[in-house]
Amino acid sequence: MELKGKRIGIIGLGKRTGVVSAKVLVKMGAQVVVSDVKPAHKLKEELDLLRGISGISYDLGGHTEKVLDVDLILVSPGVPLEIPILKEAKKRGIEVIGEIELSYRLSKAPFIAITGTNGKTTTTSLLGQLLKTYPHRVFVGGNIGRPLIGEILNLKPNDLVVAEVSSFQLETVKEFHPEIALFLNFTQDHLDRHKSIEAYLKAKMNIFKNQTEEDYIILNADDQTLCKIASEVPSKIIWFSRQKKRLPGMYLDGNMMVCHMSEKPEELLLIDELKIRGDHNVENALAASAAAVLKGISLSDIRESLRNFKGQEHTLEYVLTHRGVQYYNDSKATNPDASMKALTAFHEPVVLIAGGLDRKLDFTEFIKLVVKKVKALILIGETREKLKKLALEYGFSGRIEITEELKEAVQLAQKFSEPGDVVLLSPACASWDMFESYAERGCLFKEYVRSL
Structure with a gap:
C-alpha cells in the first residue's frame, strides 16, 4: 500500500491508536490531518507526543471541512461511525478504515485474529506464550493495548501477527483476512454503540468474511450463537468445548484437555494444572492451544506454556x-x-x-x-x-x-x-x-x- 504523498485524515487522537498512527504515516511520507472533538488544551499529553513532527496539521475542537480534504480517513475505534463527519466522508467517496485494516494492508506477515465478547485479552496473551517456540518473530498486539501499526512495518513475511480485535475495530475492516480466526463466545455487550444485538454480531462476524477454504476458524461448540452461524463460515472449522466432543477440535474428557485435530486423540493437560481460574479460562486455553497446534507447535511445548501461564492483569x-x-x-x-x-x-x-x-x-x-x-x-x-x-x-x-x-x-x-x-x-x-x-x-x- 503506497502512502507517500497521500493526505490521510485521523479522526480521534488517542494516545495509543491516533498518536502512533500519525507518527507512522508521516514516516511513510503521508501528509496527516489530525481531527478531534476535544480542544487542544484537553489533548496536551497527546499533542506533546507529536510535538516537532512535520507533516501533521490539526483540526481540533470539532471536525471541520479540513479533515475531508484527504484521500483516506483513519478512524479510531472509540469513534462511532454514525457521526456526521464520517457520513459526509462516505457521501464524498472517501474511504474510511480503522487501524486494524490499515495494519493488515501494510503487513507482510500473516495474521491470527482473536475476537469474542469475553476472554479476548487472556486468549491473545496466552497464545503469544504458546507460540514462544515458533521459529520466527511473533508480534502480539491490537486491542490488547499495543497498536499493530507501531510495529507492523518491521515484520517479515515469515513472522506472525497475533491480534486481539474488538467489534469496534471489526466494523471498519474491508480486506482484513486472518489465516486463523478465533471466535471465543458471543453475549450481549456494547449495545450503546451497536444499538442492537444483531448489529453487534454482524460486526463480530467480519473476522471471517474474507477467509477462504484454505483458512481456519476456531469456534466455541458450547456457544449456541456460534453454532448457528457456523454454516456461514467459508473457512475450515476447528471446535473447542468443555461439554462435548465435536471434531476436529479440542475438548475435555473429564478433567483432561484432549487434542483431536488429526487422526487420533492426544491428551494435553489436566485442567487442575492450569494457574488461571474458572471454566471460562479452560475454554480460553482450549482455543489458544488449537491455534498453536495449527501453527505447528508441539503438544509438549504447549503443555509447558499452559502450566506456566499466570493470566492477565485485571482478569481474575x-x-x-x-x-x-x-x-x-x-x-x-x-x-x-x-x-x-x-x-x-x-x-x-x-x-x-x-x-x-x-x-x-x-x-x-x-x-x-x-x-x-x-x-x-x-x-x-x-x-x-x-x-x-x-x-x-x-x-x-x-x-x-x-x-x-x-x-x-x-x-x-x-x-x-x-x-x-x-x-x-x-x-x-x-x-x-x-x-x-x-x-x-x-x-x-x-x-x-x-x-x-
Missing part, C-alpha cells in the same frame, strides 16, 4: 490475602457475562464490588447468580441503584451497600468479609462513568486493597 487477578480474606481484581469484566464467569470460578463465599457505566445491558441473569453466590454486595457507579433494585426483586438476602467511591467500597468489603471469604471486584459494567479505563479502576482497587 489475585491481589493478596489480608486477615484470611483473598482479594481478586477482575476490573476487565465490563459486562454481565464476564462477571458471571468470574463468580462461577469461586467456591468460597464472595463479597462482590460491582457497578459502573450504564450501557442499557440486561443484568437479570447476572443478578440471579449473585443471589446464589454472593454474601454481600457493594455497588458503585451509574448502575448502582438499578442493580440494588434488581437484587432485591430477585430475593437477595445478603448485605447491600451503595457508595460513590471505590476506596469506600474496598473498606466496606473488608468490613463485611470474614476469614475464608473472597472479595471480588468484578463490575459487570464499563468504567467510564468514574474512571479513564478498566485498567485505572483495577489499579486503584489494588492500591486501596494494599493500604488496608
Whole structure:
C-alpha cells in the first residue's frame, strides 16, 4: 500500500491508536490531518507526543471541512461511525478504515485474529506464550493495548501477527483476512454503540468474511450463537468445548484437555494444572492451544506454556490475602457475562464490588447468580441503584451497600468479609462513568486493597 504523498485524515487522537498512527504515516511520507472533538488544551499529553513532527496539521475542537480534504480517513475505534463527519466522508467517496485494516494492508506477515465478547485479552496473551517456540518473530498486539501499526512495518513475511480485535475495530475492516480466526463466545455487550444485538454480531462476524477454504476458524461448540452461524463460515472449522466432543477440535474428557485435530486423540493437560481460574479460562486455553497446534507447535511445548501461564492483569487477578480474606481484581469484566464467569470460578463465599457505566445491558441473569453466590454486595457507579433494585426483586438476602467511591467500597468489603471469604471486584459494567479505563479502576482497587 503506497502512502507517500497521500493526505490521510485521523479522526480521534488517542494516545495509543491516533498518536502512533500519525507518527507512522508521516514516516511513510503521508501528509496527516489530525481531527478531534476535544480542544487542544484537553489533548496536551497527546499533542506533546507529536510535538516537532512535520507533516501533521490539526483540526481540533470539532471536525471541520479540513479533515475531508484527504484521500483516506483513519478512524479510531472509540469513534462511532454514525457521526456526521464520517457520513459526509462516505457521501464524498472517501474511504474510511480503522487501524486494524490499515495494519493488515501494510503487513507482510500473516495474521491470527482473536475476537469474542469475553476472554479476548487472556486468549491473545496466552497464545503469544504458546507460540514462544515458533521459529520466527511473533508480534502480539491490537486491542490488547499495543497498536499493530507501531510495529507492523518491521515484520517479515515469515513472522506472525497475533491480534486481539474488538467489534469496534471489526466494523471498519474491508480486506482484513486472518489465516486463523478465533471466535471465543458471543453475549450481549456494547449495545450503546451497536444499538442492537444483531448489529453487534454482524460486526463480530467480519473476522471471517474474507477467509477462504484454505483458512481456519476456531469456534466455541458450547456457544449456541456460534453454532448457528457456523454454516456461514467459508473457512475450515476447528471446535473447542468443555461439554462435548465435536471434531476436529479440542475438548475435555473429564478433567483432561484432549487434542483431536488429526487422526487420533492426544491428551494435553489436566485442567487442575492450569494457574488461571474458572471454566471460562479452560475454554480460553482450549482455543489458544488449537491455534498453536495449527501453527505447528508441539503438544509438549504447549503443555509447558499452559502450566506456566499466570493470566492477565485485571482478569481474575489475585491481589493478596489480608486477615484470611483473598482479594481478586477482575476490573476487565465490563459486562454481565464476564462477571458471571468470574463468580462461577469461586467456591468460597464472595463479597462482590460491582457497578459502573450504564450501557442499557440486561443484568437479570447476572443478578440471579449473585443471589446464589454472593454474601454481600457493594455497588458503585451509574448502575448502582438499578442493580440494588434488581437484587432485591430477585430475593437477595445478603448485605447491600451503595457508595460513590471505590476506596469506600474496598473498606466496606473488608468490613463485611470474614476469614475464608473472597472479595471480588468484578463490575459487570464499563468504567467510564468514574474512571479513564478498566485498567485505572483495577489499579486503584489494588492500591486501596494494599493500604488496608
